[in-house]
Every structure is written in structure tokens, then in C-alpha cells.
Amino acid sequence: MGVATSQQISKYYDLYRSIDVTFTKEVIRATGLGTQQVYLKCIGETWPCVIHSSSFEGAKVIVNAKSGLYARIQQANNLVSLRYSFKISDKTDPLMFFVSGRVLGFSPYGGSSDMAMLTMQFTQRPPDDLIEIMGRLLDANMNSTKRREERILLTPEALRKLQIISKETAIFIQGVPRRCILRDISFSGAKIIMIGVAKFLMDKTAALRIDFEDPREAILLKGRIVRSEDVEGRKDLVALALHYEETQVPMNYKMRINDFLSQVRADSRANPSTEQNETANK
Structure with missing residues (x-):
């Protein structure tokens, strides 16, 4: 991953802030998302999850509906943190960071009572690393036509x-x-x-x-x-x-x-x- 300038990162954020990127197998491979290192954190506890999609304003993640997460989120006034992890080609260790957000709701996922889709809205602008990684992908997709x-x-x-x-x-x-x-x-x-x-x-x-x-x-x-x-x-x-x-x-x-x-x-x-x-x- 190249080092983007603050001007490029601001451009990515302004252009693509509300666009949801669905994490298909191809997108996971292109971004280097480390799916095994992704989790939700709430009041000191962590829960494994799968990132379904993300923008610069929020994310949708798939969680275990019977894990006790619902009750913990209610105790936390719907405040959670989502940890992202990305493998960077020229680095030995993965790039990891948290993004804080507020849970807006849950919905059933895949017709199963065991799984749910959690929708969260970020409470602040995400780290520049996330904007750069997803911004490069979104910019490439747009320019591949333009x-x-x-x-x-x-x-x-x-x-x-x-x-x-x-x-x-x-x-x-x-x-x-x-x-x-x-x-x-x-x-x-x-x-x-x-x-x-x-x-x-x-x-x-x-x-x-x-x-x-x-x-x-x-x-x-x-x-x-x-x-x-x-x-x-x-x-x-x-x-x-x-x-x-x-x-x-x-x-x-x-x-x-x-x-x-x-x-x-x-x-x-x-x-x-x-x-x-x-x-x-x-």
C-alpha cells in the first residue's frame, strides 16, 4: 500500500464517505482484510463478527444472535467499537485499529435465528488508514469506467x-x-x-x-x-x-x-x- 497524502485522503473521504463497500471474496483479497482478526468490543468484552459491508460513516456486521451481545450493548447505551485488521504487503504485522460507533439496530440474517445483521453508525471520522484502503478501491472502481x-x-x-x-x-x-x-x-x-x-x-x-x-x-x-x-x-x-x-x-x-x-x-x-x-x- 502506497502512502497517500492528506489531500488524497480528504478527497477519498469527501467523494466516497457514504458509499457502502460489500466485502465479497474479491474485495477481501484486494484490501487484505484479515477476517480472523475482526471483532466487536463492548464494555471490555469482545465478540467475533464478520464485516458484511462498510462505508466511512458506518458498517454492517454479522454476529451470533445468541452470544449475549444484545444485552451487553444495551448496558453500554448502544456504544461499541469495531476492530478492523488488514494485511499490508510490505509489512510483517497486520494493520489494526478500532472505530467507535453506535448500534442502530439488528435484523435477522440468512433466515437463521442464530445469526443477525448489526448496523452501526460511526460516532467520528474513521482513521486515515481505513479511508486510504477503501478509498483506493472505490477510486479504482470509478476510474475503471471514467x-x-x-x-x-x-x-x-x-x-x-x-x-x-x-x-x-x-x-x-x-x-x-x-x-x-x-x-x-x-x-x-x-x-x-x-x-x-x-x-x-x-x-x-x-x-x-x-x-x-x-x-x-x-x-x-x-x-x-x-x-x-x-x-x-x-x-x-x-x-x-x-x-x-x-x-x-x-x-x-x-x-x-x-x-x-x-x-x-x-x-x-x-x-x-x-x-x-x-x-x-x-
């Missing part, structure tokens, strides 16, 4: 900033692995160069693998080959445009692309030629 056509030219500098291990990678065309070279990428697609004949590759389903560092992960991007171009001076090579399947683009990929574009935009304020050199419109 800036979807901005291509990132994969220069050595761009590769370093994106933490892509190598331009040489693999694309699986209808399940068959083929070696290729990355040329540019965006929220919505990629351009690659490989050995092949365009007419036999057009409109084929494909999955592009990109290997990243910090954290080390291989991201698979599914889509369809929609366009081809000749490679000057190389009749054996073809340049192919892959358009991603929009609903299957991993959140981790969106966040990496958005972090890069945000960094380029910040750098361009100091050097106006930077953004033009590192990105282009399709």
Missing part, C-alpha cells in the same frame, strides 16, 4: 512504476498458451505482439497473464481479440488488441492501473509532458 480508454505505454519506467515483472508473458488463446510481448495496457484491454497470423486469431477468446511484484501475484485477464495490426518489418509477427470481459477484470488489476494513472497525473503537475509521454487515448 478512464477506461487511457492506454499505458509499457516503457521501462512504466514497467517499474506498475511493478510488472516482465513484458514477456503468456496469453491463452482458446485455452492454448502462446508467448507474447506486452505493448500497452489499460483498464479495458491490452495490446500484445506475438508470432501468428491475424485471420486465425481474430475474435478468439483469450486470457492474458501479467505478473506483478509487491505483492507478487499473477493476474489473469479474460477477454476477446478484437483488432490486429501488422508489425513493420516482421511478417511473422502480429499486434493484437485484447478487449477485457468487463465484469471479470480483477479488482487488484484495477487498483494497480489506477495507482499508476494517479501517480502520472500528480507528476504531470510538476512536469506537464509526463502524462502525455506515459499514457495515450485509444
Whole structure:
């Protein structure tokens, strides 16, 4: 996780403060939420819980309805604290903090009398760490639509900033692995160069693998080959445009692309030629 400036954190808070993020498996993986270290605290006692969703103004958590938590919350005048825990890629220990809130109510969950959904409203602005972690995700999700056509030219500098291990990678065309070279990428697609004949590759389903560092992960991007171009001076090579399947683009990929574009935009304020050199419109 990069270090966000106070200005970025304020922007995240102002833009996204009331938006609820549901903690699906993908969101848990992208944010690094440590589900086993999350709990509610009330008058000195702790209760395990599952965070269902959270905004910067409140959260919904799933609790055991028969644990005695209800009575304890009533004793505390509905005041509780929710502990968040996140695994940060470059840190050994997890990032943990409490957010204080007031319980607004309970409702049955999943048709079970044993489980309940607890809704809490934060009584103060949450820590900057929570705003940064969730703000990065929300910002990436918004910009994946707003800036979807901005291509990132994969220069050595761009590769370093994106933490892509190598331009040489693999694309699986209808399940068959083929070696290729990355040329540019965006929220919505990629351009690659490989050995092949365009007419036999057009409109084929494909999955592009990109290997990243910090954290080390291989991201698979599914889509369809929609366009081809000749490679000057190389009749054996073809340049192919892959358009991603929009609903299957991993959140981790969106966040990496958005972090890069945000960094380029910040750098361009100091050097106006930077953004033009590192990105282009399709």
C-alpha cells in the first residue's frame, strides 16, 4: 500500500464517505482484510463478527444472535467499537485499529435465528488508514469506467512504476498458451505482439497473464481479440488488441492501473509532458 497524502485522503473521504463497500471474496483479497482478526468490543468484552459491508460513516456486521451481545450493548447505551485488521504487503504485522460507533439496530440474517445483521453508525471520522484502503478501491472502481480508454505505454519506467515483472508473458488463446510481448495496457484491454497470423486469431477468446511484484501475484485477464495490426518489418509477427470481459477484470488489476494513472497525473503537475509521454487515448 502506497502512502497517500492528506489531500488524497480528504478527497477519498469527501467523494466516497457514504458509499457502502460489500466485502465479497474479491474485495477481501484486494484490501487484505484479515477476517480472523475482526471483532466487536463492548464494555471490555469482545465478540467475533464478520464485516458484511462498510462505508466511512458506518458498517454492517454479522454476529451470533445468541452470544449475549444484545444485552451487553444495551448496558453500554448502544456504544461499541469495531476492530478492523488488514494485511499490508510490505509489512510483517497486520494493520489494526478500532472505530467507535453506535448500534442502530439488528435484523435477522440468512433466515437463521442464530445469526443477525448489526448496523452501526460511526460516532467520528474513521482513521486515515481505513479511508486510504477503501478509498483506493472505490477510486479504482470509478476510474475503471471514467478512464477506461487511457492506454499505458509499457516503457521501462512504466514497467517499474506498475511493478510488472516482465513484458514477456503468456496469453491463452482458446485455452492454448502462446508467448507474447506486452505493448500497452489499460483498464479495458491490452495490446500484445506475438508470432501468428491475424485471420486465425481474430475474435478468439483469450486470457492474458501479467505478473506483478509487491505483492507478487499473477493476474489473469479474460477477454476477446478484437483488432490486429501488422508489425513493420516482421511478417511473422502480429499486434493484437485484447478487449477485457468487463465484469471479470480483477479488482487488484484495477487498483494497480489506477495507482499508476494517479501517480502520472500528480507528476504531470510538476512536469506537464509526463502524462502525455506515459499514457495515450485509444
